[in-house]
Amino acid sequence: MKRILTMQDISCLGKCSITIALPVLSAMGVETVILPTAVLSTHTMFKNFTVKDLTDQLIPIARHWKSENVHFDAIYTGYLGSAEEIEIAKRVFDMFRADDTLLFVDPVMGDNGRLYPAFDMDYAALNAGLCNGVDIIVPNITEACFMTGTEYREAYGRDYIVSLLGRLSGLGAGVSILTGVSLSPGKTGVMGYDRRDGTFFEYQNDRVDAAYHGTGDLFSSACVGAVLRGKTLQEAVKIAADYTAHTIRVTLENPDKPWYGVDFEKTLPDLIESLRPEAE
Ligand code: PXL
Numbered sequence: 041m042k043r044i045l046t047m048q049d050i051s052c053l054g055k056c057s058i059t060i061a062l063p064v065l066s067a068m069g070v071e072t073v074i075l076p077t078a079v080l081s082t083h084t085m086f087k088n089f090t091v092k093d094l095t096d097q098l099i100p101i102a103r104h105w106k107s108e109n110v111h112f113d114a115i116y117t118g119y120l121g122s123a124e125e126i127e128i129a130k131r132v133f134d135m136f137r138a139d140d141t142l143l144f145v146d147p148v149m150g151d152n153g154r155l156y157p158a159f160d161m162d163y164a165a166l167n168a169g170l171c172n173g174v175d176i177i178v179p180n181i182t183e184a185c186f187m188t189g190t191e192y193r194e195a196y197g198r199d200y201i202v203s204l205l206g207r208l209s210g211l212g213a214g215v216s217i218l219t220g221v222s223l224s225p226g227k228t229g230v231m232g233y234d235r236r237d238g239t240f241f242e243y244q245n246d247r248v249d250a251a252y253h254g255t256g257d258l259f260s261s262a263c264v265g266a267v268l269r270g271k272t273l274q275e276a277v278k279i280a281a282d283y284t285a286h287t288i289r290v291t292l293e294n295p296d297k298p299w300y301g302v303d304f305e306k307t308l309p310d311l312i313e314s315l316r317p318e319a320e
Contacts, residue, residue: 041070042070042269043110043113044070044115046065046074047075047098047117048120048148050078050080051083052080053081054082055302057148060257060258060304061257061260065264067308068262068268075098075101075132077119077120078092078094079094085300093121098128099131105136106136111138111141112141114144115133115144116145119149123166127166142176144174144175144176144263144264144267146257147183148183150180151180151220151256152182153185153192155182164183164186165187168187171211172213173213175213177208177215178217178219178260178263180256181201181204184216185204188208209233215236217230217232217277218230226247227247228245230243241277245282245285252291252298259283259284262284279314283310286310287304
């Protein structure tokens with residue numbers, strides 16, 4: 041069984057970061073080791089959340105694993121709460137990067153043209169540094185703009201996305217995948233650029249008119265999980281995009297109208313099904 045390390049916060053209530061990554065990756069048949077950067081009562085879209093920072097625990101935990109000779113097939117970073125945590129993520133990469141370790145960075149820091157409240161331009165620059173030399177990065181358009189100093193646009197054409205991917209690729213990752221990209225009216229999905237062979241790829245779904253917290257984490261977890269289960273990157277992107285879109289649709293049908301996260305628990309069986317060779 042493949043083993044992944046994921047470094048992000050635990051938002052106890054809210055369905056994002058580790059409370060998405062752990063169940064999704066485990067369900068996909070990947071052993072998931074967590075490095076929790078902080079414990080929050082909820083994610084930061086709630087009011088009055090509490091935070092217990094765990095920064096001082098991260099290197100001691102990693103050193104312990106090192107002494108146990110643990111090998112990771114992938115390391116996946118998500119929401120990192122501070123500049124110091126980004127530095128620690130780099131150290132964790134250095135400590136555990138073997139020839140066959142996939143480094144997957146989701147530089148979580150904003151959406152809809154804005155950074156989340158905890159972050160500023162300096163943080164965005166540090167996140168850009170974290171992308172250098174890793175295998176795959178999966179920012180949304182907002183995050184890509186902040187990391188590359190590009191003007192954010194609500195309305196754009198393919199040229200804007202191609203140029204943003206070019207700049208993103210200049211940060212030094214092997215493959216850059218932009219999420220939340222609409223290439224034609226009524227559609228949304230991803231567009232990526234593989235620097236290693238100079239190719240672009242894209243995958244679009246029908247747009248569902250709803251925005252839920254944690255869907256970026258859902259896409260990232262499903263994508264890296266599918267790669268670890270032997271899918272090609274393009275297959276993985278399709279599986280993850282379809283799973284995310286399907287989960288949003290199912291959540292919209294919930295009469296309780298959940299507002300803080302998606303009903304991914306209901307759709308996990310479909311994700312597992314999509315990993316079967318005959319499902320493609
Ligand atoms: O889904 C990303 C995320 C993760 N963790 C925390 C967050 C957010 C987004 O706002 O607040 C604590």
